[in-house]
Amino acid sequence: xxxxxxxxxxxxxxxxxxxxxxxxxxxxxxxxxxxxxxxxxxxxxxxxxxxxxxxxxxxxxxxxxxxxxxxxxxxxxxxxxxxxxxxxxxxxxxxxxxxxxxxxxxxxxxxxxxxxxxxxxxxxxxxxxxxxxxxxxxxxxxxxxxxxxxxxxxxxxxxxxxxxxxxxxxxxxxxxxxxxxxxxxxxxxxxxxxxxxxxxxxxxxxxxxxxxxxxxxxxxxxxxxxxxxxxxxxxxxxxxxxxxxxxxxxxxxxxxxxxxxxxxxxxxxxxxxxxxxxxxxxxxxxxxxxxxxxxxxxxxxxxxxxxxxxxxxxxxxxxxx
Amino acid sequence: xxxxxxxxxxxxxxxxxxxxxxxxxxxxxxxxxxxxxxxxxxxxxxxxxxxxxxxxxxxxxxxxxxxxxxxxxxxxxxxxxxxxxxxxxxxxxxxxxxxxxxxxxxxxxxxxxxxxxxxxxxxxxxxxxxxxxxxxxxxxxxxxxxxxxxxxxxxxxxxxxxxxxxxxxxxxxxxxxxxxxxxxxxxxxxxxxxxxxxxxxxxxxxxxxxxxxxxxxxxxxxxxxxxxxxxxxxxxxxxxxxxxxxxxxxxx
Numbered sequence: 141x142x143x144x145x146x147x148x149x150x151x152x153x154x155x156x157x158x159x160x161x162x163x164x165x166x167x168x169x170x171x172x173x174x175x176x177x178x179x180x181x182x183x184x185x186x187x188x189x190x191x192x193x194x195x196x197x198x199x200x201x202x203x204x205x206x207x208x209x210x211x212x213x214x215x216x217x218x219x220x221x222x223x224x225x226x227x228x229x230x231x232x233x234x235x236x237x238x239x240x241x242x243x244x245x246x247x248x249x250x251x252x253x254x255x256x257x258x259x260x261x262x263x264x265x266x267x268x269x270x271x272x273x274x275x276x277x278x279x280x281x282x283x284x285x286x287x288x289x290x291x292x293x294x295x296x297x298x299x300x301x302x303x304x305x306x307x308x309x310x311x312x313x314x315x316x317x318x319x320x321x322x323x324x325x326x327x328x329x330x331x332x333x334x335x336x337x338x339x340x341x342x343x344x345x346x347x348x349x350x351x352x353x354x355x356x357x358x359x360x361x362x363x364x365x366x367x368x369x370x371x372x373x374x375x376x377x378x379x380x381x382x383x384x385x386x387x388x389x390x391x392x393x394x395x396x397x398x399x400x401x402x403x404x405x406x407x408x409x410x411x412x413x414x415x416x417x418x419x420x421x422x423x424x425x426x427x428x429x430x431x432x433x434x435x436x437x438x439x440x441x442x443x444x445x446x447x448x449x450x451x452x453x454x455x456x457x458x459x460x461x
Numbered sequence: 462x463x464x465x466x467x468x469x470x471x472x473x474x475x476x477x478x479x480x481x482x483x484x485x486x487x488x489x490x491x492x493x494x495x496x497x498x499x500x501x502x503x504x505x506x507x508x509x510x511x512x513x514x515x516x517x518x519x520x521x522x523x524x525x526x527x528x529x530x531x532x533x534x535x536x537x538x539x540x541x542x543x544x545x546x547x548x549x550x551x552x553x554x555x556x557x558x559x560x561x562x563x564x565x566x567x568x569x570x571x572x573x574x575x576x577x578x579x580x581x582x583x584x585x586x587x588x589x590x591x592x593x594x595x596x597x598x599x600x601x602x603x604x605x606x607x608x609x610x611x612x613x614x615x616x617x618x619x620x621x622x623x624x625x626x627x628x629x630x631x632x633x634x635x636x637x638x639x640x641x642x643x644x645x646x647x648x649x650x651x652x653x654x655x656x657x658x659x660x661x662x663x664x665x666x667x668x669x670x671x672x673x674x675x676x677x678x679x680x681x682x683x684x685x686x687x688x689x690x691x692x693x694x695x696x697x698x699x700x701x702x703x704x705x706x707x708x709x710x711x712x713x
Contacts, residue, residue: 322566322574329563332552339512339546340613341538341567 142317147399147461151316154403155309159302171301173414175369178308180406182362183383184390185311185399189318189355191388192396194348195331196246197254200261201387204356205363206378207264208234210274212364213373217282218273223290224303227364234360238353246348249334265379279374300369307362314358315399316461318351327351382427386413389430392437395446399461404445409433463526465490465621465652466511466542471520473503473510480506482676483520488621493643493653495667495684497660499696502673504656505547508623511654512544513537525620541569544623545610547656551598558594560609561585561616568617581616588612588642604635608642615646622646624655628662640666664688672696 142148158178162171183205190198212230215221221229245256269277290296318324326347329337338344367373386409394405409430416426441448450457464487473481481503488494496504509515511522513534521530524542543564552560558581565577565584572580585591588608593601598609607627614622624643628636640662647653657663663670664684672679672687674696680687687693 320574322577325559325563325566325574328555328559329552332554333550335514336546336550336552337563339514339534339538339544339550340563341535341571341617342563343533343535 142313142320145316145320145461146459147316148313150460151309151312151399154312155305158305158308162301168297171298175301175304175366176414177407177410178304179362179366180387180390180410181308181403182304182311183359183387184394184402184406185308185315186355186357186359187387188315188391188396188399188402189327189351191391192398192402193318193324193327193331194351195334196348196352197388198257198352198355199254199388200257200259200384201355201359202379202381202384203261203264204234204238204359205366205383206373206375206380207237207268208356208360208363209367209373209378210268210280210363211360213280213282213367214274216364216368217280217286223300223364223368227303227361230364231357231361235353235357238356239349242349242352246345246352261379261381261384265375268378269375275374277375279372279378282368282371284371297369300365303365304362304369307358307365311358312399312403314354315402318354319399319461323347323350386430389434391444392434393444395444395449398444398446398450401444401446408445464488465492465525466654467521467523468507468511469521469523471507471510471517471522473506473515474518479676481510481517481673484673484676484678485520486671486678486681488652488654490620490652491647491650492668493647493655493666495663495670496654496656496673497658497663497670497687498673498679501675502696503676504673505625506676507673508544508625508654508656512542512623535567538568538617538619539571541618541620542623543568543614543617543619543621545607545614545625545627547625547629549603549606549610551601551606551609553597553599555598556595557585557590557598557601557609557612558582560598561612564613564616565618568619570618577616580618581612584612584616587615587645589638603630604632607631607639611639611642611646615651619651621652621654624653624657626656626658628657628659636662660688 158174162174187198187201190196208230211233212226215226215229216223241260245253248256268274274280287293287296290299326342329342330344330347334344390405390409391402393409395401413426416422416429437444466488469485471481471484484507498504510517513532516531521528524540529537529540561581561584562577565572565580582594585594588611590608590612601609611627628639631639643653643666667684669682670684670687671681672693679692679696680690
């Protein structure tokens with residue numbers, strides 16, 4: 141079914157490009173650029189399931205990424221698990237946590253839900269900062285030897301890069317599959333009018349809980365790979381609130397609700413951010429610019445780049461989803 | 462034969478306000494039952510209790526012989542009871558087709574996406590929105606949105622359809638079309654329970670009418686019997702002998 145969607149193949153082509161470009165000429169700095177873009181796409185795509193599809197704004201989405209990093213790193217280093225197994229278990233554990241959080245906060249709607257997600261982020265961050273097995277506020281460090289299992293540090297960096305690109309492709313495919321499913325239609329109905337959706341037969345409580353915990357899975361897996369690659373994790377980088385907010389900017393910029401919107405917004409924003417951060421004059425201004433950008437998008441192009449593109453070429457909806 | 466819907470002794474209180482008080486009635490299969498009453502009589506509240514939006518504080522609701530009191534609206538739809546809203550609730554940024562597909566997907570037959578689309582197209586044709594299937598719901602006029610409400614509910618393939626003021630706000634020719642549509646729906650084997658303020662319409666459509674006032678059932682029976690009931694006249698006009706008094710004053 142999904143193989144028949146042209147956009148499925150576009151996703152694979154994008155992933156192939158991400159792999160080919162840095163590999164061609166062993167361009168390590170390009171690889172490091174693209175890995176940040178890929179992480180941004182993963183976060184924005186999964187956030188899109190909540191914001192763009194279901195209409196529930198999650199300010200604390202980064203909590204899944206950070207918690208996934210902690211669980212995965214703990215399993216891979218302290219417990220000595222294989223990296224991929226550790227990442228998958230981290231994904232499952234974090235999804236279960238999300239399900240439990242969801243039971244508590246998904247009764248809330250609109251701004252109240254959004255506020256509660258900030259509460260979840262703060263609570264988890266405080267917990268981790270005081271949790272002994274995870275090194276409290278100093279975090280955990282990876283010993284250099286742990287890269288040996290992946291054939292040495294140099295090689296391990298490439299392996300984690302491929303894994304992250306894989307998660308990126310899966311994130312987009314997940315978004316595409318949900319969008320074209322009955323489950324997705326139920327989510328759209330909830331987004332448009334939750335009361336009406338329930339009267340039409342959508343079990344909103346169950347649907348919201350499922351999508352909330354599904355949106356936690358791939359970010360948690362990516363978190364494991366990313367912090368493994370970085371070799372360390374601590375509460376302030378794992379639960380970076382700014383990154384959570386920037387995820388929302390990426391979605392608005394690219395166009396929430398569209399699979400390509402999340403990816404495009406994430407890609408462009410990440411590029412812009414790294415340009416601003418590395419530019420000596422503007423390095424402190426990237427959040428100012430993010431804020432300005434968000435304002436412009438909300439005021440003049442509420443559908444984001446994809447909304448504008450669809451207005452220009454309405455037929456493109458069927459191809460670039 | 463047991464009734465399709467049996468409402469017995471249902472009450473609902475909001476704080477100090479008794480919105481619905483000890484209401485009992487039955488709806489038979491194949492029937493169009495009208496529900497009328499002055500503003501604030503509790504008609505929509507009664508609908509909300511029947512389809513599970515509100516839990517009643519007392520009383521029971523049985524549908525097709527099974528107790529459905531207090532179960533959630535989405536499960537009520539699966540059992541075969543769909544409804545429309547007085548204040549229309551279109552899924553604005555979805556197409557008409559998607560709106561109606563939601564109804565078919567999550568309705569009594571719980572169809573898959575493909576089957577639901579086919580049903581949705583059929584139902585859109587039936588209510589006269591077939592040509593606009595790919596437009597966004599927000600672009601419809603109020604009459605169109607009312608039709609969309611009906612289409613979504615019909616797509617659920619209900620045994621019983623609850624219509625909450627589908628005629629309000631329509632112009633006379635639209636009213637005529639909607640009345641025809643309701644008849645067609647009933648002739649298609651769906652029982653109808655409808656709230657309506659438009660007296661002529663409800664008089665001609667209903668087999669029986671239930672009258673609510675201040676949350677209580679005031680009268681029940683065939684349309685012409687109900688309108689001549691002195692309690693009903695009082696509820697609508699103030700006091701029962703107002704007609705006599707007015708004519709006497711005029712004569713004097």
